[in-house]
Amino acid sequence: MAVETTDDRVRNTSFVFWSSSKYRTKFYEVLVLGLLFASLYWIINNVVTNLNRLGIRTGFGFLKQEAGFDIGQTLVTYNEASSYGSAVLVALLNTVLMSLLAIVFATIIGFVVGVSRLSSNWLLSRAATAYVEIFRNMPLLLQIFFWYFAVLRALPVPRQSIAFFDTIYINNRGIYAPSPVFEPGFGIVIAALVMALGVAIALRRWARVRQSRTGQPFPVLVTSLIIIIGLLLVSAAVAGFPLSWQVPALKGFNYTGGFSVIPELVAMVVALSIYHASFVAEIVRGGVLSVRRGQVEAARAMGLRPGQIMREVIVPQALRVIIPPLSNQYLNLAKSSALAAAIAYPDLMHVLGGAVLAQTGQPIEVMTIVMGTYLAISLLIALFMNWYNRRSSLVER
Amino acid sequence: MNEAQGAAMIEIRDVHKWFGDFHVLKNINLTVAKGERIVICGPSGSGKSTLIRCINRLEAHQQGNIIVDGIELTDNLKQIDAIRSEVGMVFQDFNLFPHLTVLENLVLAPHLVRRMPRAEAEEIAMNYLGRVRIPDQANKYPGQLSGGQQQRVAIARSLCMSPKIMLFDEVTSALDPEMVKEVLDVMIGLADEGMTMLVVTHEMGFARTVANRVIFMDLGQIIEENEPRAFFEAPQHERTRNFLEQILSH
């Protein structure tokens, strides 16, 4: 039984270097990187030539110069004499304000609609489905235009404002509401509020420990509300109700005094909330549906009541499924808020792509700031998402 | 014989149920005495799972009466709660809560429903985990356990409510063959302690050794009912014979 040595049986195809897998990998890599750098070089070269040819300044030095234009809504001190840098900050804050407001409303509407879609009431679930199908399938820009041009701009002029209780006025220039004026002694009320919140938190903790020790639940929510409202009323009475309201009044062509919201912000927040709520609703529905039927049956078979099943079984499991796509939706919302530029709400896109670009004539720097800021926002949300996923992923074998 | 054993634990009288227009339970009559162990078998779709799910009102019946431990099942939520905390149920696919550890799964209902102090509930839970022989897995998550271990946890979870009746819905059907025995052993142990049990299963060996009575269901009705020896050796109804032939032939 002569055994052939393996050496004799190896078929030695002549070794050619391009069929080596290592070589091929390197070849493709070098090819792709080479093409990439070549095109980048070409673009940069073109940009430098064009900039020189057109005599465009470069660098971010303009950020320190005086901007010389006004902005319709400013959350921090800003006037025409402020720098471009502060204009960017004002614009960024406007974007953040609009996005946060829309996120809050979209979440509330979305949860209500999403849960309604799952309702056993046929009419309610159909109405919720109609909401989702209508608003999800129409372009956001169109909805923004609708709320801004067809609804808000069509409101009466200031002299014929729609008034609520003679304190809140709505017209085509915006919404005007009384603003609070804090008088001396208001500190007492604030102190009372802080104290009440502290008591509520302590109560919650105590109730948890007690339930864990004795099994007896305690109505924390109701008690806390009573304590907070009670303490607020008492302290306000003691201090002599140290709060008054500055009511807006018609002066010349518009209302002054009080608290006002420009219609552009209202249109953006309304449109963003309604549009994105339809996506949030689908996310919520998917999350709740992802909790398997058997989970609820097992909890019911154990004698848990509907509220307990919701709190202990459905919500913790659904949230794991809901939060990643939900934060992605928030990211989409923040990005789509750049459409504000189309109705001249002074957000990042409008201020930088409009006045700043026009006055400085430095498109590269301006667009770098815009893109960089949105990328940074995206990155922050992505980081949160990764952190949450790592923390909440179910332990599996 | 069951009258001799004392008061009826479960009484099912002339029960009918429909899913939409589909008549799924037809005129069911069954009385279960305290400590009795009943095995229900039958082809899939025969209504056997639906029947035991009616006993703790996971499904509602539309005609007839079901009386569990002297409480009649109606729409009254208080009564349903009372019955559910006395009737334990184990499912085919375990239905452990994946976001809670094994111990938390066991403590949840005694703490929230029985309002038992957490420490006491944990002590009882550990005790039952010991009885199903997996006390060392208490702090793992269900996803980390094998199917057999998960099913034993599910049994322990039901036992923590100290139920008077246990319902088993095809609890070994989703298990690998080598894990079936460990679960059946736990159930045999329970039977030896005198637990009232209704078991939907195809494990005929279990039925032979443990059951007081075997019930065969088909097309929503009870076809045959007998003590296990007679049931297996001399089935009366033709459909029972067919079914047993199919299930015992391999």
Next chain:
Amino acid sequence: MAFVASRPEPTLPAPVAAAGVLGWLRQNLFSSPINTLVTIIVLYAIYRIVDPLISWAFINAVWTGTSADACPDGHGACWAFVRARFRQIVYGDYPLDQLWRINVLYAIFAGGLVALMYPRTPGRKWVGLFMLTGFPVVAFLLLVGGVFGLRFVGTNNWGGLMLTLVVAVTAIVGSIPLGLILALGRRSEMKAIRSVSTAFIELWRGVPLIAVLFMASALFPLFTPEGVNFDKLVRTLLAFAIFSSAFMAEVFRGGLQAIPRGQYEAAKSLGIGYWKMMGYVILPQAIRHVIPALVNTCIGIFKETTLVLVIGLTDLLGVIQLGLSDTDWIGGGHIYASGYLFAGLAFWAFTFGMSRYSIHLERHSVSGKNQALQTL
């Protein structure tokens, strides 16, 4: 205690409370006092919305007229505006005597879609191939002209639904192959290619489309050598396709991830090379997985075509917006509302149709007889 059934129990009809219209109403609308209350509230809300909407859109609407004077405030919708602008809405500013060219394209487009959706079309694969390759060429030649004796028509005359479809179809058709390449790149074992693909995808996914379009119109001229200048529409289409490809790539990546490792291993153990493995084994399965997500992305792209109006192109919404700022039609909010409602319905018809079709495909593929792949 032994019991044997003597007769089969009869199958009885369900009691009235559980079946029939009454049972359905009871179960779905009036099962409990709270449920009944919800039903009444929803009914009232629907009444409060639908009743004024009907009288606004139909009963009090103005259907004819040549200017805003025909649609005074306080009346209903102003469909006269939509009628006056209807030609622009459908054809943009395309020369009147050349409209047939667009009509021909609409006909091919609609016919092709219907043929693709109907599962028993003979030679469906070839229709699909034509729609993906031949049709864009035909469309380009017909729309631009300048050859075969067709008059040249500049893109500044393009607009309306025609432009919307041009942007949408180009972006979708262009982004699918690009997205596929990016997705494969992101899952490649070669580190450099993986990093470049990932960076490219995440860059575009992280910025708003409007900023990208803005960049295409403001920055692009700086990127090309002096004298080389692309048409504004071409730049927009390019930006749109690249931007969308990042989202397509993520869709395809999801599909690739869903394919179990065993499939790759089985293909490799049969001695199949990378490209053949991808083309014959992996991608056919992956694409089947992602059809719903793919259609969703297409719907997103279709809706986002409206953004081109921000950089001065007049798509369907742009034509409406332009018409509303016409001095003849300056008027109350109801004229705006009419214009937007009409445009909204037009968009909605397309997007809702797409989403229904995707649901249909999904159901189809669950049943195992999936032919969805052939529609791609």
